[in-house]
Amino acid sequence: MQKPPLKAVPERFQVAARTLFFDKFMTGLIMIGGISIIVAVFFIFVFIGAKTLPLFRSADIEAKAVFALPDEAFIFLGIDEWREVPYFVSENADIYFVDLEMESKDYENRGTFRLPNNLPDDFVVSHISLNTITDEIRVGSEDGRFTIIDVNYRPTYPADTGRIIEPSLSILPILNIGREGHPILELRYGSRGNRRLAAAIQEVDGRTELHAVTLAQRRGLFAAGELTEDRRFDLTELMRDTPTQILISYEADSILVAYESGEVDYLFLTSTGFSLRQSFTPFEDSVEPGIVSMDFVLGDVSIVVTNSKGEMRVWSVYLDPDTSTRVFGHTKTFPALETPASYFSASRRNKAFLKGSENFASLRFMTTEDIRWEGTLPFNAVKGFITPRYDGMIFLDDSNHLHFWDLDDEHPIAGWTSYFRRIAYEGRQGEIYDWQSSGPVEFERKLSLVPLIIGTMKGTFYAMLVAVPIALLSAIYVSQFLRPSLKRVVKPTMEIMASLPSVVLGFFAALWLSPLISNAVPSVVLGITGLFAGALIIGIGWGRLPNHIRLRIPNGTEFIVVAIPAFVVGVMGWNLGVRIEDWLFLQYDADLEREVGSFRLWVVNTLGMDFETRNAFVVGFAMGFAVIPIIFTISEDALSNVPKSFQSGSLALGASRWQTAIRVILPTAAAGIFSALMIGFGRAIGETMIMVMATGNAVVQDFNPFTGMRTLSANIAVELSEAEKDGTLYRTLFLCAMILFLFTFTLNTIAEVLRQWLRKRFRAVE
Amino acid sequence: MSHSIRTNRNVMTKQADAANDSDAELRGDIIQIKDYNFFYDQNSQVLFNLNMEIPERKVTAFIGPSGCGKSTLLRNLNRMNDLIDGIRHEGDILIDGHSIYDPLLEVISLRKRIGMVFQKSNPFPKTIYENIVYSLRVAGRSKKSELDETVERSLKAAALWDEVKDRLNQSAFGLSGGQMQRLCIARAIANSPEILLMDEPCSALDPIATGKIEELIHELKKDYTIVIVTHNMQQAARVSDRTAFFYLGKLIEYNDTESIFMNPKNPQTEAYVSGRFG
Numbered sequence A: 001m002q003k004p005p006l007k008a009v010p011e012r013f014q015v016a017a018r019t020l021f022f023d024k025f026m027t028g029l030i031m032i033g034g035i036s037i038i039v040a041v042f043f044i045f046v047f048i049g050a051k052t053l054p055l056f057r058s059a060d061i062e063a064k065a066v067f068a069l070p071d072e073a074f075i076f077l078g079i080d081e082w083r084e085v086p087y088f089v090s091e092n093a094d095i096y097f098v099d100l101e102m103e104s105k106d107y108e109n110r111g112t113f114r115l116p117n118n119l120p121d122d123f124v125v126s127h128i129s130l131n132t133i134t135d136e137i138r139v140g141s142e143d144g145r146f147t148i149i150d151v152n153y154r155p156t157y158p159a160d161t162g163r164i165i166e167p168s169l170s171i172l173p174i175l176n177i178g179r180e181g182h183p184i185l186e187l188r189y190g191s192r193g194n195r196r197l198a199a200a201i202q203e204v205d206g207r208t209e210l211h212a213v214t215l216a217q218r219r220g221l222f223a224a225g226e227l228t229e230d231r232r233f234d235l236t237e238l239m240r241d242t243p244t245q246i247l248i249s250y251e252a253d254s255i256l257v258a259y260e261s262g263e264v265d266y267l268f269l270t271s272t273g274f275s276l277r278q279s280f281t282p283f284e285d286s287v288e289p290g291i292v293s294m295d296f297v298l299g300d301v302s303i304v305v306t307n308s309k310g311e312m313r314v315w316s317v318y319l320d321p322d323t324s325t326r327v328f329g330h331t332k333t334f335p336a337l338e339t340p341a342s343y344f345s346a347s348r349r350n351k352a353f354l355k356g357s358e359n360f361a362s363l364r365f366m367t368t369e370d371i372r373w374e375g376t377l378p379f380n381a382v383k384g385f386i387t388p389r390y391d392g393m394i395f396l397d398d399s400n401h402l403h404f405w406d407l408d409d410e411h412p413i414a415g416w417t418s419y420f421r422r423i424a425y426e427g428r429q430g431e432i433y434d435w436q437s438s439g440p441v442e443f444e445r446k447l448s449l450v451p452l453i454i455g456t457m458k459g460t461f462y463a464m465l466v467a468v469p470i471a472l473l474s475a476i477y478v479s480q481f482l483r484p485s486l487k488r489v490v491k492p493t494m495e496i497m498a499s500l501p502s503v504v505l506g507f508f509a510a511l512w513l514s515p516l517i518s519n520a521v522p523s524v525v526l527g528i529t530g531l532f533a534g535a536l537i538i539g540i541g542w543g544r545l546p547n548h549i550r551l552r553i554p555n556g557t558e559f560i561v562v563a564i565p566a567f568v569v570g571v572m573g574w575n576l577g578v579r580i581e582d583w584l585f586l587q588y589d590a591d592l593e594r595e596v597g598s599f600r601l602w603v604v605n606t607l608g609m610d611f612e613t614r615n616a617f618v619v620g621f622a623m624g625f626a627v628i629p630i631i632f633t634i635s636e637d638a639l640s641n642v643p644k645s646f647q648s649g650s651l652a653l654g655a656s657r658w659q660t661a662i663r664v665i666l667p668t669a670a671a672g673i674f675s676a677l678m679i680g681f682g683r684a685i686g687e688t689m690i691m692v693m694a695t696g697n698a699v700v701q702d703f704n705p706f707t708g709m710r711t712l713s714a715n716i717a718v719e720l721s722e723a724e725k726d727g728t729l730y731r732t733l734f735l736c737a738m739i740l741f742l743f744t745f746t747l748n749t750i751a752e753v754l755r756q757w758l759r760k761r762f763r764a765v766e
Numbered sequence B: 001m002s003h004s005i006r007t008n009r010n011v012m013t014k015q016a017d018a019a020n021d022s023d024a025e026l027r028g029d030i031i032q033i034k035d036y037n038f039f040y041d042q043n044s045q046v047l048f049n050l051n052m053e054i055p056e057r058k059v060t061a062f063i064g065p066s067g068c069g070k071s072t073l074l075r076n077l078n079r080m081n082d083l084i085d086g087i088r089h090e091g092d093i094l095i096d097g098h099s100i101y102d103p104l105l106e107v108i109s110l111r112k113r114i115g116m117v118f119q120k121s122n123p124f125p126k127t128i129y130e131n132i133v134y135s136l137r138v139a140g141r142s143k144k145s146e147l148d149e150t151v152e153r154s155l156k157a158a159a160l161w162d163e164v165k166d167r168l169n170q171s172a173f174g175l176s177g178g179q180m181q182r183l184c185i186a187r188a189i190a191n192s193p194e195i196l197l198m199d200e201p202c203s204a205l206d207p208i209a210t211g212k213i214e215e216l217i218h219e220l221k222k223d224y225t226i227v228i229v230t231h232n233m234q235q236a237a238r239v240s241d242r243t244a245f246f247y248l249g250k251l252i253e254y255n256d257t258e259s260i261f262m263n264p265k266n267p268q269t270e271a272y273v274s275g276r277f278g
Ligand SMILES: Nc1ncnc2c1ncn2[C@@H]1O[C@H](COP(=O)(O)OP(=O)(O)OP(=O)(O)O)[C@@H](O)[C@H]1O
Pocket: B040, B041, B044, B046, B064, B065, B066, B067, B068, B069, B070, B071, B072, B073, B084
């Protein structure tokens, strides 16, 4: 069959090219806009995700290089932070340096060289050990003398060459400890400021003795004088068994002594000498309680102990609230090593440590009990050492080779445990959630997101508590009762309120509202109750008034009748609050030295709760201002958009306006109101400035209305300036953002599903 | 306290008393409109100096060209126009001799007394059952047996019972347009009002549904005073006892339906009913 030939379309039926073009153009534009929004959101998601992913990676290691060492019996090694000039310590305290010239340098390789250790010929080494955190080599002699050799590095920049790392040794004078003429078996040393403490296990005629000495720097007239012995302590009497290990923290105020039995004594130095503060047995419940190794991780607050079965535990100092002394408590248990460990090296950047023996090595992170890396080495290591910047590991093998490994572990503390699990932190009793992101390098970072999430929920909860009733009631009132002419004024005013910058609200809340409210909680509560009670009483009374009075008031202006008396009752409530405070909440004020009516002190003293000036109560009000206009505007629209025919239908059936609003209008607008609530909720969750300014930003985990909170968003704002790019904190803040994102995303998805359901259920006739 | 117009004569007992009352009293004028002027705002007067009486238990039809104020007058009878900002009226409307503007009168009680069916059916987004019992619920009556009885009675009266009796708990939006309109009528008579106002109840319906509703009006006439606005001359002629013709807000002619259609006195009326009028 043939189609009839296409007739020319008459001019008047033709569509103008411009119309067509604009139609196509606008369709395309709108489509591009829509798609780019979706793509943008998706990319933000991917971007944030990419920023957080490295947090959950474990350590990567890679063999870098092997170097042959001079033919000496080395037993310790260490390296500078630029990873160029490692040092090796031989059995008799000879210290060698090797210039690795890792990156190509245009100066001459210094090769292997030795720095003099200044030990006299009669100093026969009986003990030598290395503090892997401070590079201090502790040397004890057969005749009861000791010294500390500190390895230092300094970068120099000679002309025409690159950077040269210049090692040097600073050596303490040779001093006596314990009984002269008897060999030192173990030696430890700690110094902080002017305090210096050394302790030694000494063998005296087949018995072991325990000695300590404090050192003092005599001040000369012009310069600091020599270090000399200050006080000697014979701790042998305090010994309860044969000591095998000792430890001194850099605080230099205590000694830990481990005995053969597996017990550890915590001896504390006071002005009168050492006294036993605590005895504990780290492996009390193990078949092998004997301690093989005992070492500090960075900060000298926690000890890592192992026994002969390779079991590994961490004990940390915490403040015992009962006795208010600092004692050790068992905080972590690591998976056992396969063989008893032979070496230990603590990281100087974080709480990681390396523990290993023979060809097995394990890099572990104390705070999170996490094994960052663990594996078999292709050689038998005598010693291992974490490079100072926590970017490599060096091993000394049993055939005098140095093995250089790269370590890629940017975020050792990060991980599921750190963010979401209770952790026993150093210095704190029990396992807790806490956020404390920065401090000195030896400070244990606390990165739990749980209190932030709780804080977010708390802030949102109080904001919604204030905002939802007010916003919904006013939306119902304005859409259903208020005179249309007044509504035309009220609605835009509320919309202007919505555009009030939150920093202004936060400023107001912090400086004006929070002192006002915090000092007058009963008044605020009673004032608000009074306001509502007043309105209610007027409402009831109004219904009972004779018609000829009542019907004088034109429809839609009743609020004047209600508002003024309600306000009066509110003010009465406020004043009553002051009375009640003076009457019920009398508290002794230590500053004024007399009884004052203070709800605030009452909360603290009687309820035993915290009270902060910038608290959730205040945030509720301030956030209310931010959230109310949004919920109000959107739900008012939803209510007003309910077809007028429903309203007239209901009224014509003899329903009152309130009945109409509640029974017909509200259910019909339910989907829209629900959206309004969700959008308000989203605003409350994400609101930052008010939260930053009107709360103390202290981390909380309770819903106490009288304390502040720290929300995820506020946390990002507050910590951003401290976060080094791509550092752990930086990425953790992205994780906070991600959680916020997921929060709102899930919520909105659920909300949308619910909304669709509501919409279907209360759908109006199309 | 609510003041109803007839404090001594309750709506519910009216039907029972009806047999004893004399016909003359029953067929008295229930609605009296006196010198009534109505303004939507200061400058736009919509109704001009209306004077008319509407008899009890009869069907009175309002006819007239579009925009002449029929709906406005109808909506003033139960004060539905009160919701509009800036309205004003002069004159008075009496129902059973009492002004509907009496300050002592509760609007709600007036509206309970005067049911209304709108041009566009407007069932609530609720079940059929809940739509019918709405007027009882808002009056605080919730006895199950009474509600059930009301639903059945109203739906039967609105000739809808057989069609929906198995789906009372389904959404009213599942009904057809004609069914919805009958549902609205059933809803309007659930609380047994005295007067039923209908604003073009059949304008959106097909002839069959229209026929059903007209039959219904015939039935309802026994118990209710009905005022119906219609653009359909045949319909006015078929269902009404009396017809009022409005033009530009004025009552042009008001008489027995037969006289209006057969023997109109006013040439405008004649032109309109014979379809020669724009
Ligand atoms: N809410 C209102 N505000 C102002 N003017 C109105 C309003 N409602 C109706 N009017 C005006 O009042 C006049 C009468 O309107 P009304 O609805 O009573 O006419 P009608 O006779 O019912 O017409 P139709 O047969 O088309 O329904 C019209 O001129 C209309 O524009």
